[in-house]
Each structure stands twice: as structure tokens, then as C-alpha cells.
Amino acid sequence: MSSRRRPSGMLGFTLVWAGQLVSVLASSATSFALTLWAYQTTGSATALGVISTSFLIPYLVLAPIAGVMVDRYNRRLMMMMSDVAAAAGTIAILVLHATGGLAIWHLYLTAVVIGLGNTFQWPSYSAAISTMLPKEHHQRANGMMTLVESGPGVVAPLLAGALYPLIGLTGILLLDISTFAFAVGVLAFVRIPTPPPSPEGAAARSHFLREAVFGFKYIFERKSLTKLLVFFTALNCWNGVWVLASPFVLARTGNHSASLGIVMSACALGGVAAGLILAAWGGFRRRLTSIFVGEMVFGLVGITLFGFGRSLAWWIPTAALGTMAISVSNGAALAILQSKVPPDLQGRVFSARRLFSWSVTPITPIIYGALADYVAEPAMTSDSWLSRALGWLVGTTPGAGMGLLFVIAGLAYVGICLFVLFCVPDVKNLEDILPDAGAEGTSVDVRS
Numbered sequence: 001m002s003s004r005r006r007p008s009g010m011l012g013f014t015l016v017w018a019g020q021l022v023s024v025l026a027s028s029a030t031s032f033a034l035t036l037w038a039y040q041t042t043g044s045a046t047a048l049g050v051i052s053t054s055f056l057i058p059y060l061v062l063a064p065i066a067g068v069m070v071d072r073y074n075r076r077l078m079m080m081m082s083d084v085a086a087a088a089g090t091i092a093i094l095v096l097h098a099t100g101g102l103a104i105w106h107l108y109l110t111a112v113v114i115g116l117g118n119t120f121q122w123p124s125y126s127a128a129i130s131t132m133l134p135k136e137h138h139q140r141a142n143g144m145m146t147l148v149e150s151g152p153g154v155v156a157p158l159l160a161g162a163l164y165p166l167i168g169l170t171g172i173l174l175l176d177i178s179t180f181a182f183a184v185g186v187l188a189f190v191r192i193p194t195p196p197p198s199p200e201g202a203a204a205r206s207h208f209l210r211e212a213v214f215g216f217k218y219i220f221e222r223k224s225l226t227k228l229l230v231f232f233t234a235l236n237c238w239n240g241v242w243v244l245a246s247p248f249v250l251a252r253t254g255n256h257s258a259s260l261g262i263v264m265s266a267c268a269l270g271g272v273a274a275g276l277i278l279a280a281w282g283g284f285r286r287r288l289t290s291i292f293v294g295e296m297v298f299g300l301v302g303i304t305l306f307g308f309g310r311s312l313a314w315w316i317p318t319a320a321l322g323t324m325a326i327s328v329s330n331g332a333a334l335a336i337l338q339s340k341v342p343p344d345l346q347g348r349v350f351s352a353r354r355l356f357s358w359s360v361t362p363i364t365p366i367i368y369g370a371l372a373d374y375v376a377e378p379a380m381t382s383d384s385w386l387s388r389a390l391g392w393l394v395g396t397t398p399g400a401g402m403g404l405l406f407v408i409a410g411l412a413y414v415g416i417c418l419f420v421l422f423c424v425p426d427v428k429n430l431e432d433i434l435p436d437a438g439a440e441g442t443s444v445d446v447r448s
Helices: 009-042 045-072 075-098 104-132 135-189 199-204 208-212 214-220 223-252 257-281 287-308 312-340 343-357 364-380 385-394 400-423
Strands: none
Touching: 009 045, 009 075, 009 104, 009 135, 009 223, 009 257, 045 075, 045 104, 045 208, 045 214, 045 223, 045 343, 045 364, 075 104, 075 135, 104 135, 104 312, 104 343, 135 257, 135 312, 208 214, 214 223, 214 343, 223 257, 223 287, 223 312, 223 343, 223 364, 223 400, 257 312, 287 312, 287 385, 287 400, 312 343, 364 385, 364 400, 385 400
């Protein structure tokens, strides 16, 4: 089929979106099943943190290179490569498990492979939205992509929790692998336009390594954008506590996988609600309002209040509302970048932005896992001064130490949001300071 006859625009985007929705549904079931397998095998929150870190390592190492490749080469090809990498990692796990040789360290290695694919996937999809759709549809498209991230999570944990005792990890892995071909086939069918050249893009053309660091240069030359990313990085130091969500719920419920599935589905329902709201409404006119409201609600409800929970009746509403809030914030933050950064620079800038804000995420899961295993849980479940002082707040049964970590992290999260809102005007007024991509004139925010 010629490129002109391939679906494009909103139709093309919707087809790509549908393909990813099916694939992510199966991958979410696999992720949930592997979480159960890993925790039941090791009983360690630290092991789950190492898996999360392994997934992030390729991004932190290769993100600048991925950004250049997304801007230089076919973005559709980059998306297909990411799906193939994820399929390869899943097949490796299937073979190892089917032959009885799967060990926890294999999950660390396959997480690296899948993370490698994700390194190219996120900037490719985010940048493709800018070329497939006009600016006024960006927040709606980001809302639809939020549905891809969160929607499958409504069904996947319940599905995996129910299927895991029946068909085991092998059956769930086979289901996941069967969906990758569909997602890749859709990408091969749809036309994704090449971004138009911009003056900034032409000026940035250079040898590969210099282009690899251009995204950082672009961000650091704009002090309000730099401060926004410092804000997100500071928040990521504390929302890393969510790596404890699965062991926290399992410890509180006596390793009841169905309860964990319900909580994870509640998180996904919040993301689905946010996606539907953004897709239909488009968000606040000032997108920074969406960011500040979303982040503060997430910190207060999705982290602090979640940590107080000891039952599904408490976890379901706090998880759903918290995830809805953070999804609204993420959609607004991406829409700001899509409107302010020229499309032919977005691969590099988006990669640099995520690398910047994720710079703390490889270590935070391990730190929180170690704090839970070796400090908070032993202290709160024994006759210690900490359990005597705070046992009334989070209890003294298994999971109490992890609950305390949630409470501390959530309060710090809200404090950072309030500080930036009232004390850092460059972030609060970013939308007025930075001009839209293609607008006449030069931003007063650009450093001389």
C-alpha cells in the first residue's frame, strides 16, 4: 500500500492506539504474574526494586542516543523495534520457565531487554502525536495514551490473578506473545508523517554525539523548563515508594493475590478515568493548573492516605483517585512540551526530559526496598521504640513498616508541590514565559 493511501491523522492514530491497547493488556497481565512469582519465590521487596531498576538502566544509558535516532530516522520503525524487543524478552522468560530454569536473576536481565525497547518507544510515540495531530488535539491524544497505559490495568490484574492459579505463568506468557504481532502489524499499516524541518532543528544538525546531548542543551537554555524538570525529579525521589505497593498489599493481606489484583485494577481505573476526562475535555486551559492540582492530590491521597490502609475498602478509593490525579498531571506536562518544542527536535528533547526527571529512579526502588526489608518492617513489627511511638498510626502487623514509608514519602511530596507553587514563579508562569513552537520572536526565558 502506498504511503498516501495508508491511514493517517486521527484515524491512523486511533488504529495505532488500538494496537497498543491490546498489546499492553497482555503485557500488564504478564507483569502482574511475574510480580506474584517473584514475591512468592523470594519474599523480598528489594528483589522487586531491582527488577524496576533493571528496566530503567537502558533508558538512563541510551536515552540521548534514542532521541537522536527518533528525530533522524523513521519513527514508525522505532516503535516497531520497541515492540520486537519486548516480545524477545517475554519469549526468553517463557522458554526459561517452560524448561524449569527460571530464576529471579533472569527477570533482571529480561527487564533490561524490555527496558531497551521502551527507551525508543516512549519518545517515538510522544513525538509521533505532534506530527499526526494538530496542537488542539494533543491533550486528547495524550488522554487516549493514558488509557493505553492504565486501561489494561483494570482487567489485567484481575485476569492474571484469576488465571495464575489455573494456567500458571506459562499460559499468561503465551497470551502476551500472541499480541505483539498484532501491534506490529498495525504500525506497518499506518502512515506516520515525517516532522517538518524547523530553524531550530536545522541549527541543531551536527555529528551524532553532539546531537545526542542537544536535548539537554535545549532544556538548560530555558531556565523555566529546567526548573520544571528539577521539580519533577524531586517528586520522583518520593514517589519511588510505590515500588512497595505490591509487597505492601500482599503483606497486609497474607499474600492474597486477588486482593492485590483488585488494588492494581483500582489504580488502573483511576488512569482510565483520567484518560477519558482528558480525551473528552482536554484539561484546564492553563496546563500548569492540571500539573499542580494533580501532583498534590496524588501526594496526599495516592501516597499518604494509601499508606494508612489496611483493607480493600481503604485502598481502592485512594489508589483510584491518586492514579487519576497523577495521570492528569502527566498528560498536561507532555502537552506543554509538545506545544513548546519544535516537532523535529522532540525525540531528543523528550528523551533528555525523561532522563533528567528519571535520574533518581534507578536507585530509589532499591533504597525503598531495602528500607522496608531491613529497617521499617523489622522496627514496626517488633517491640521497638518506633512501633511504640507510631504503631497507633499504621499498626504493628506485617506491612506496617511499608505503610509508614508511604506516609512519610507522601507528606514530603506534598511539601515539594507547595514550595514550588508559591516560591518558584518561573515554573508557575512557564506557559507565559516560553513561546509555542513556531511562534515569532525569542523567548525571554532563553539564557544569553
